[in-house]
Amino acid sequence: MSDETIKKFLYMNRKAPYGTIYALEALEVVLIGAAFDQDVSLAFLDDGVFQLTEGQNTDGIGVKNFSPAFRALGDYDVNKLYVEKESLEARGLAESDLMELVWEDEDDDWAEKPSIKIVSRDELKAIMGDQDVIMSF
Amino acid sequence: MSILHTVNKSPFQKADLSSCLAHANAGDAVLLIEDGVYGAIAGTDAAKDIATADPSIYVLGGDLAARGIAGDKVADGITVIEYDGFVDLVTEHKAVNSWL
Numbered sequence: 268m269s270d271e272t273i274k275k276f277l278y279m280n281r282k283a284p285y286g287t288i289y290a291l292e293a294l295e296v297v298l299i300g301a302a303f304d305q306d307v308s309l310a311f312l313d314d315g316v317f318q319l320t321e322g323q324n325t326d327g328i329g330v331k332n333f334s335p336a337f338r339a340l341g342d343y344d345v346n347k348l349y350v351e352k353e354s355l356e357a358r359g360l361a362e363s364d365l366m367e368l369v370w371e372d373e374d375d376d377w378a379e380k381p382s383i384k385i386v387s388r389d390e391l392k393a394i395m396g397d398q399d400v401i402m403s404f
Numbered sequence: 405m406s407i408l409h410t411v412n413k414s415p416f417q418k419a420d421l422s423s424c425l426a427h428a429n430a431g432d433a434v435l436l437i438e439d440g441v442y443g444a445i446a447g448t449d450a451a452k453d454i455a456t457a458d459p460s461i462y463v464l465g466g467d468l469a470a471r472g473i474a475g476d477k478v479a480d481g482i483t484v485i486e487y488d489g490f491v492d493l494v495t496e497h498k499a500v501n502s503w504l
């Protein structure tokens with residue numbers, strides 16, 4: 268695929284993981300879309316930041332814990348997960364409460380690098396303004 | 405080119421409009437549709453947020469009429485448009501962001 272046809276896709280995650288089906292469906296769409304070799308980013312803001320908490324255990328509610336699937340994103344070259352600082356803070360969370368997600372950089376001897384980047388609201392606004400396609404969930 | 409944001413939830417029930425306004429850039433457009441049109445009513449907290457927001461604000465007339473919200477209830481600074489205007493906004497912006 269030539270560079271000219273690569274578009275910037277942003278998937279916006281604004282919902283908590285188990286109360287509705289949005290979060291799981293968004294992750295499914297991201298994994299499907301990863302096959303198309305686009306420039307993909309994910310944003311987590313509002314209740315979407317709850318999708319990334321470490322230690323989710325759904326044994327007691329009878330639904331699948333899909334949070335481990337976020338660890339697979341790096342293998343699909345999806346390694347830009349922007350988490351809004353203001354949304355974390357408003358919900359009593361910090362970066363240390365989130366899963367550690369990494370990707371392997373083949374241009375840097377497969378060094379493991381973090382996929383999650385904490386950004387301010389202003390930084391996220393700029394990222395949103397830079398996209399060709401935004402899919403919001 | 406900028407972004408067209410659509411909001412379809414009532415601001416009296418959900419925080420989507422407030423989050424959208426906080427994240428939209430100057431030069432963007434925000435279009436209120438479906439139950440989002442309740443955010444266009446003058447004299448509310450939502451209208452105050454809209455008055456100080458950076459982007460241009462539009463509301464879909466058909467959705468207002470369906471809900472019995474007359475044009476003179478719409479806050480100053482909000483432009484009422486119909487479906488053809490919605491289409492124009494889509495074509496005038498680089499991408500659409502639906503705040504579901």
